[in-house]
Amino acid sequence: MKINKSVEQSIQLKLLLPVLIPVIILSVFPILRGIYLGFTDYRLGSSINFNFLDNYSHMLQDRYFWRSFIVGFIWTFAVTIGQIIFGLGLALLLNEKFKFNSLTRVLILIPWAMPPVIRGIMWRFIYDTDAGVLNYFFISAGIFDTPINWLNSFTYTVPAIIVVGLWGEIPKSAVFLLAGLKTIPKDLYESAKLDGANSWQEFRQITIPMLKPILAAIVSLSFMWNFNTFGLVWVLTQGGPGGTTRLPMLAAYEEAFRYGNVVFAASIGNVMIIAISVVLYFYLKKQFKERTN
Amino acid sequence: MIFLSFPLIWAFSLSFKPTPEIYSDTPNIIPVNPTIEHYNTVFSEQSIFQSMYNSLMVGVIATIIVLIISLPAAYALARYKTVVNKIFLGWTLTSQIFPVIIIMVPLYIILRSLSLTDSILGLSLVYIVWSLPFVLWMLQGYIKGIPFELEEAAALDGASKSEIIFKIIMPLLLPALGATALFSFISAWNEFFFALVLMKSQDLITLPVDLARFTGMEGQARMGPLAAASILSTIPSLILFGFIQKWFAEGLMAGAVKE
Numbered sequence: 001m002k003i004n005k006s007v008e009q010s011i012q013l014k015l016l017l018p019v020l021i022p023v024i025i026l027s028v029f030p031i032l033r034g035i036y037l038g039f040t041d042y043r044l045g046s047s048i049n050f051n052f053l054d055n056y057s058h059m060l061q062d063r064y065f066w067r068s069f070i071v072g073f074i075w076t077f078a079v080t081i082g083q084i085i086f087g088l089g090l091a092l093l094l095n096e097k098f099k100f101n102s103l104t105r106v107l108i109l110i111p112w113a114m115p116p117v118i119r120g121i122m123w124r125f126i127y128d129t130d131a132g133v134l135n136y137f138f139i140s141a142g143i144f145d146t147p148i149n150w151l152n153s154f155t156y157t158v159p160a161i162i163v164v165g166l167w168g169e170i171p172k173s174a175v176f177l178l179a180g181l182k183t184i185p186k187d188l189y190e191s192a193k194l195d196g197a198n199s200w201q202e203f204r205q206i207t208i209p210m211l212k213p214i215l216a217a218i219v220s221l222s223f224m225w226n227f228n229t230f231g232l233v234w235v236l237t238q239g240g241p242g243g244t245t246r247l248p249m250l251a252a253y254e255e256a257f258r259y260g261n262v263v264f265a266a267s268i269g270n271v272m273i274i275a276i277s278v279v280l281y282f283y284l285k286k287q288f289k290e291r292t293n
Numbered sequence: 294m295i296f297l298s299f300p301l302i303w304a305f306s307l308s309f310k311p312t313p314e315i316y317s318d319t320p321n322i323i324p325v326n327p328t329i330e331h332y333n334t335v336f337s338e339q340s341i342f343q344s345m346y347n348s349l350m351v352g353v354i355a356t357i358i359v360l361i362i363s364l365p366a367a368y369a370l371a372r373y374k375t376v377v378n379k380i381f382l383g384w385t386l387t388s389q390i391f392p393v394i395i396i397m398v399p400l401y402i403i404l405r406s407l408s409l410t411d412s413i414l415g416l417s418l419v420y421i422v423w424s425l426p427f428v429l430w431m432l433q434g435y436i437k438g439i440p441f442e443l444e445e446a447a448a449l450d451g452a453s454k455s456e457i458i459f460k461i462i463m464p465l466l467l468p469a470l471g472a473t474a475l476f477s478f479i480s481a482w483n484e485f486f487f488a489l490v491l492m493k494s495q496d497l498i499t500l501p502v503d504l505a506r507f508t509g510m511e512g513q514a515r516m517g518p519l520a521a522a523s524i525l526s527t528i529p530s531l532i533l534f535g536f537i538q539k540w541f542a543e544g545l546m547a548g549a550v551k552e
Contacts, residue, residue: 008373011454015369016377018362019425026400026422027388034395106535107298110527113534114301115483117501118523121508122300125307125520131316133303171297221389228392231485235505249486252394257490262398269395276390 035273038266055267065268067243068251069275074158075233075247076226079165083222084215086166087173092207094174095181108171116168120235123164127151127236152241161236161245168232173218180214181207216287220280227276248272301527308332308520315516331521341522343496344503348526350413351488351499352481355420356474359428362421364470367432368458372441385426393486401490411493419491420481427480428473435469436462475533482530500526 013020038055042048059065094105111119126134127150135147150160188206197205208215230249233239239246239254246254248268256265302322307315308331310324335341370381400419401410409415443465444457452460463470488499504526507519 005375009375009377012369012373012375012377015365015454015458019366019429022362022418022422023384023425025403026418027396028384030396030399030403031388031391033399034391034397037398038395109534110301110531111297113479113530114527115485115501115530117483117485117505118527119300121504121519121523122304124508125304125516126300128516131320131516133320136320167296167300224389230393231489231501231505234485235508249392249394252392253486253490256394256398265394266398269392272392273390273395280390 034266035270037263038270040263042263043260055263056271059264059267059271064243064246064251068246068248068268069271071158071245072227072248073275075162075165075229075245076223078162079169079226080219080222082162082166083169083173084219086170087218088177088211090170090174091177091181092203094178108174110171111168112171112175114168116229116231117235119164119168120232123167124151124236127160151237154241154244157237157241157245161233164232164236165226165229169222169226173222176214176218177211180211184210212287212291216284220284223279223283224276227272304520304523307516308524310517312517331517332525334518335522335525338518340495341500341503344498344500345526347413347492347497348482348500351417351420352478354413354417355424355481356477358417359421359424359477360470360474363425363428363432363473364463364466365455365458367429367436368462370429371433371436372444381429385430388426397487397490404491410491411497413497416488416491416499417481419487420477420484423484423487424477424480428477431473431476432466432469435466439465472536475536479530479533482526 037048039050039052040048041051041054090108094101094108114122126132129135129147129149132147132150134150135144138144139147148156150156184207188210189202192202192206228249229247230253233245233247234250234253237245239250248271252265252268255261255268306322306324309327309329311326311328311330314321314325370378404410404415404419407415409418439462443461447457447461483501484499485501485505488502489505492498492502504519504522507515507522
């Protein structure tokens with residue numbers, strides 16, 4: 001089939017048209033519009049005036065804004081790093097033949113398949129101050145004397161939501177990393193064995209380098225997804241106590257849809273884009289350098 | 294493994310415990326006096342039943358439409374190599390970076406002007422666009438795996454492009470289409486943020502939004518029914534997910550490797 005480029009492109013565009021129209025109206029346009037709104041003084045129903053960086057100079061002096069981004073970063077880094085380490089461990093385990101292999105494979109689907117809202121609800125049952133099984137466990141083990149209010153405490157709430165975040169995300173990483181492990185040729189390990197390598201050396205010299213590309217992809221995607229978490233934390237704490245778990249998305253939602261401050265939400269969104277891009281830029285640059293060396 | 298499975302087991306156990314037992318001082322995993330009263334409560338309450346039905350409708354509408362429009366598009370991406378492919382790849386990746394809050398406000402305004410807020414169709418449209426990058430990515434990966442010679446033979450027999458797509462590619466793609474359909478249904482069934490913002494009437498809200506409302510003060514007293522409802526709403530995702538899990542990871546890999 002030798003057709004020239006422009007004919008080919010027009011056929012392709014025709015086939016893509018049913019997808020392009022909804023994407024442009026409901027994705028591309030709102031994104032660009034949203035970014036623009038972050039640089040204006042728009043309020044629902046009023047006219048739009050461009051005001052350049054005013055919103056951001058206000059925001060930088062806003063204590064709530066800083067608190068929300070700091071807890072956002074703590075949450076994102078903790079969950080992303082944790083899910084990769086534990087996910088890799090789980091994937092390595094599943095890649096070996098052991099007794100409960102197929103059972104475990106089914107079990108790890110549970111947190112992943114569950115709606116995030118339900119994940120939150122189920123953990124509320126565990127964290128519950130009076131009826132929660134966690135307090136029962138800690139008190140009968142003699143670690144604490146009185147019940148802890150896990151989801152309403154300045155000390156424990158952030159770690160508590162991170163545990164729930166990990167619970168939902170570890171299986172996701174494990175499944176993708178397992179798919180990655182399956183692509184590593186077996187004979188690499190066999191020849192390493194012949195050279196007398198132990199399993200730690202095999203892991204360092206073969207598994208990690210071979211997994212690098214897929215690891216980079218999972219780290220980047222997880223980082224973006226975790227930074228954008230909403231439903232899970234909303235159900236667990238609604239951002240409380242005292243805003244200690246008010247992740248950027250929760251702050252933006254409250255501003256826009258509770259107080260009608262849509263510009264503030266759009267500005268937070270813009271800062272989130274920049275924050276994510278900067279982190280990913282440095283991470284991927286480092287990855288790329290390592291690979292070319 | 295205990296960490297991963299315990300919360301579900303615990304919720305499962307709660308959902309069968311009579312209310313006094315839920316609050317007893319010595320919790321048992323196996324209910325002493327098992328009861329199905331909480332499930333009866335869930336089914337007799339109009340609200341949860343209605344929101345389950347809404348979630349089902351949104352999921353089905355979104356899934357059917359997204360498959361119909363993605364099949365030709367995925368074919369176009371798999372079989373032609375033009376500048377469009379690069380744009381598509383760029384959009385797939387960058388659309389992940391933008392926080393949904395950026396898109397939410399303008400999207401709300403657009404949908405409101407089309408009277409599509411607080412509407413099952415409106416929410417379905419949002420889910421279609423939302424699951425498109427993944428659906429296209431997976432489908433085009435599978436299509437690349439289908440030998441091109443099959444099409445050439447059909448083209449020589451005078452088959453048109455749409456005949457090729459729907460009569461030759463589609464039957465070969467059925468398992469992949471099934472997996473993709475399940476994926477798109479589950480993402481709609483699980484989604485919370487768009488549904489929370491766009492749906493306001495009590496009789497139109499989806500299941501996650503309805504359940505999230507239970508977690509306020511009144512929810513504390515109603516742990517049993519909430520546990521029962523959570524179990525019920527997890528079951529569809531879990532069953533469907535069991536089917537596609539393998540396809541899902543492989544499809545993503547196929548899309549990536551054959552690029």
